Amino acid sequence: MKNILDRNQNKAEEVRSLLRSKNVMMVNIISSPGAGKTTLLERTCETLSSGIRIGVIEGDVTTDRDAKRLEKYNIPIVSINTEGGCHLDSHSIWKALEHFDLDHLDLLFVENVGNLICPSQFDLGEAFKLAVVSTAEGDDKPAKYPMLFSGARAVILNKTDILPYTNFHIASFRADMAEINPRIKIFMTSAVHGEGIREWLEWLKQQMDAFAAS
Amino acid sequence: MKNILDRNQNKAEEVRSLLRSKNVMMVNIISSPGAGKTTLLERTCETLSSGIRIGVIEGDVTTDRDAKRLEKYNIPIVSINTEGGCHLDSHSIWKALEHFDLDHLDLLFVENVGNLICPSQFDLGEAFKLAVVSTAEGDDKPAKYPMLFSGARAVILNKTDILPYTNFHIASFRADMAEINPRIKIFMTSAVHGEGIREWLEWLKQQMDAFAAS
Numbered sequence: 001m002k003n004i005l006d007r008n009q010n011k012a013e014e015v016r017s018l019l020r021s022k023n024v025m026m027v028n029i030i031s032s033p034g035a036g037k038t039t040l041l042e043r044t045c046e047t048l049s050s051g052i053r054i055g056v057i058e059g060d061v062t063t064d065r066d067a068k069r070l071e072k073y074n075i076p077i078v079s080i081n082t083e084g085g086c087h088l089d090s091h092s093i094w095k096a097l098e099h100f101d102l103d104h105l106d107l108l109f110v111e112n113v114g115n116l117i118c119p120s121q122f123d124l125g126e127a128f129k130l131a132v133v134s135t136a137e138g139d140d141k142p143a144k145y146p147m148l149f150s151g152a153r154a155v156i157l158n159k160t161d162i163l164p165y166t167n168f169h170i171a172s173f174r175a176d177m178a179e180i181n182p183r184i185k186i187f188m189t190s191a192v193h194g195e196g197i198r199e200w201l202e203w204l205k206q207q208m209d210a211f212a213a214s
Numbered sequence: 215m216k217n218i219l220d221r222n223q224n225k226a227e228e229v230r231s232l233l234r235s236k237n238v239m240m241v242n243i244i245s246s247p248g249a250g251k252t253t254l255l256e257r258t259c260e261t262l263s264s265g266i267r268i269g270v271i272e273g274d275v276t277t278d279r280d281a282k283r284l285e286k287y288n289i290p291i292v293s294i295n296t297e298g299g300c301h302l303d304s305h306s307i308w309k310a311l312e313h314f315d316l317d318h319l320d321l322l323f324v325e326n327v328g329n330l331i332c333p334s335q336f337d338l339g340e341a342f343k344l345a346v347v348s349t350a351e352g353d354d355k356p357a358k359y360p361m362l363f364s365g366a367r368a369v370i371l372n373k374t375d376i377l378p379y380t381n382f383h384i385a386s387f388r389a390d391m392a393e394i395n396p397r398i399k400i401f402m403t404s405a406v407h408g409e410g411i412r413e414w415l416e417w418l419k420q421q422m423d424a425f426a427a428s
């Protein structure tokens with residue numbers, strides 16, 4: 001396992017250098033199955049894609065359903081079918097990058113495989129990790145999967161529209177999160193209805209400015 | 215990977231033989247994080263635990279929060295902390311079984327790690343796999359994670375109480391499921407509110423009768 005992680009880390013640094021040289025900010029999105037990663041990308045693409053050149057790498061275990069949902073935005077999308085594998089690694093990202101014109105790209109999202117565990121252990125060469133959690137999953141996710149949340153720069157608490165019908169306690173979620181990663185930025189969104197998307201995108205643009213200046 | 219799976223399979227058969235000889239039916243419960251496995255076990259334990267001797271093996275990545283939630287039922291519980299591992303394997307189950315008095319047990323639940331991918335590849339020696347999906351996760355889960363659903367004897371579609379607030383299409387879920395595993399038994403429950411639990415438990419008792427007679 002250590003060998004696998006070491007090999008992954010070396011390639012991740014190559015990915016990071018390449019993207020740095022091309023000024024492309026890569027965001028590695030990690031969540032449980034069905035937390036709303038693809039819907040978040042839909043909202044993000046339809047709002048940002050006029051001014052910012054976006055690309056997406058879609059990681060899926062078997063199908064290309066998520067990639068198909070994003071085709072309508074006319075952005076470059078590369079699907080990685082992990083054929084049963086539970087996470088993406090930096091080698092598959094490196095190969096996927098060959099299919100993008102990096103000189104004409106500003107922002108590259110990686111929609112990782114739906115899984116809170118393994119994806120958090122594999123650096124893909126991203127600028128930062130973004131965690132997405134649905135209010136329907138329960139407020140205990142940070143405490144139960146600390147590796148993801150300690151390593152993410154931001155977390156999107158999605159599906160706030162169904163929050164009133166769940167037993168999710170925001171205070172408990174925030175308290176656990178403050179212990180695991182006090183600096184993490186928390187957004188509350190309903191990607192389906194568009195709530196909270198503006199705040200997320202404003203922050204995302206700040207990250208892009210900071211990335212370009214760094 | 216093949217070696218790991220072969221070793222796992224051998225031990226799984228040992229687990230299966232042992233449990234067969236003791237007439238203990240083991241159910242391997244697999245779901246995404248936060249689909250409601252523990253709440254389902256709470257409803258199951260409080261209804262069944264008078265007549266049927268239940269035990270639980272709790273798989274968790276880091277904490278023992280789920281085990282603590284079940285302590286009130288005064289049933290034997292063994293926690294397996296996978297320390298970052300994304301699934302249980304048959305060797306850890308074998309070791310856990312040492313802590314149960316199998317001569318005084320009828321039904322053993324394994325609450326696997328919250329993950330739809332890796333747990334479906336590892337036979338633990340169970341009588342059958344039970345998949346749990348939440349209505350908030352979206353109806354595309356069978357198509358996206360066919361390995362779990364093709365190998366499960368039943369699926370519990372949980373959180374029907376929030377179904378009206380989601381875009382989950384039951385017909386689409388059933389159609390995909392019929393293609394992947396036409397014989398799978400589908401239950402619809404709200405484990406929090408108790409809806410559908412009676413049907414699930416009646417079926418579970420039938421499985422126990424069939425197991426005892428086999």
